[in-house]
Amino acid sequence: MNESFTLAGLTFRNRVLVASGTFGYGDEVLGLVDVNALGGIVTKSLSMKPRDGNPAPRITETASGMLNSIGLANIGVQKFIEEKIPKLSLISCAVIANIAASSIEEYCAVLEALDSFEVIAGFEINVSCPNVKEGGLSFGTDKTKVVLITKELRRRTKKPLIIKLTPNVTHISEFARAVESEGADAVSVINTLIGMAIDIRTHKTKLSTVTGGLSGPAIKPVAIAKVYEVYRAVKIPILGIGGITSWEDAIEFLLAGASAIQVGTYNFVDPSAGAKIAAGIKLFCEQQSISDVGELVGAVQAERKLSVIESWL
Numbered sequence: 001m002n003e004s005f006t007l008a009g010l011t012f013r014n015r016v017l018v019a020s021g022t023f024g025y026g027d028e029v030l031g032l033v034d035v036n037a038l039g040g041i042v043t044k045s046l047s048m049k050p051r052d053g054n055p056a057p058r059i060t061e062t063a064s065g066m067l068n069s070i071g072l073a074n075i076g077v078q079k080f081i082e083e084k085i086p087k088l089s090l091i092s093c094a095v096i097a098n099i100a101a102s103s104i105e106e107y108c109a110v111l112e113a114l115d116s117f118e119v120i121a122g123f124e125i126n127v128s129c130p131n132v133k134e135g136g137l138s139f140g141t142d143k144t145k146v147v148l149i150t151k152e153l154r155r156r157t158k159k160p161l162i163i164k165l166t167p168n169v170t171h172i173s174e175f176a177r178a179v180e181s182e183g184a185d186a187v188s189v190i191n192t193l194i195g196m197a198i199d200i201r202t203h204k205t206k207l208s209t210v211t212g213g214l215s216g217p218a219i220k221p222v223a224i225a226k227v228y229e230v231y232r233a234v235k236i237p238i239l240g241i242g243g244i245t246s247w248e249d250a251i252e253f254l255l256a257g258a259s260a261i262q263v264g265t266y267n268f269v270d271p272s273a274g275a276k277i278a279a280g281i282k283l284f285c286e287q288q289s290i291s292d293v294g295e296l297v298g299a300v301q302a303e304r305k306l307s308v309i310e311s312w313l
């Protein structure tokens, strides 16, 4: 049974990765979790300079999910190179560096700082952070800017270039098409949805920044619809993300059109979830006499005439 997946020359052991922002820089869990059972690790978003992020409170639980407003807290690319890369060189699953920035120049500088390190197998470009004033959604909701970022980064690396899209737009498929035509190798679908929660006794918002990004099982049906929409629009692979907690969830994403999936919020419940999900997918395929997990990708049987998405494409 073939579990592997190849993206622009990079082979992942299996189709389960852990999502940016939910697994640190990958090194913290070594010794606790068998990271080599994963297809890959996506690092917390890296910017040029270290960032403290937003003031507390910056996380609050919601029905079947959570809201976050971390605000891109990260150690900065230099410290990542000095302290994390040596440890990451010891693991065998693919390490994808996620990059976020507040200008096109900064995206380029962070990518160039990392490109020569062999352990960095590829890049996921975050144009979709909902919690920063500069960059983030102001880029991710503007197709011209997303196109420019993709074009500039494509010129600077031969490694797989994955653009992580926001669902906070009218038609995510238009953004997927735009980055595909600029040479992106894949898209990650989806980052968090803008949400808000209020304490009814104090009348205060539960997050310091008023709104935050909603993740967890609450967003899974939204994410699956976005994956399905993007799958109908582009040929490049999709990394599906949004509320995955089980191998059954993962298979639903594959059927909708994801070539691989990322486990996000559920890592906070069980950091071994990704490894368990990969094992569950393998067993399911063996039981179903499926010889390659790829056979499931896009295999949903959907009545297209009845789908509202078709009219957007």
Ligand code: RRO
Pocket (backbone or CB within 6 Å): 021, 045, 068, 069, 070, 071, 072, 073, 100, 126, 128, 129, 130, 131, 191, 192, 213, 214
């Ligand atoms: O750090 C964050 O606040 C954050 C980021 Br960079 C992101 O891409 N998505 C999110 O929900 N939070």
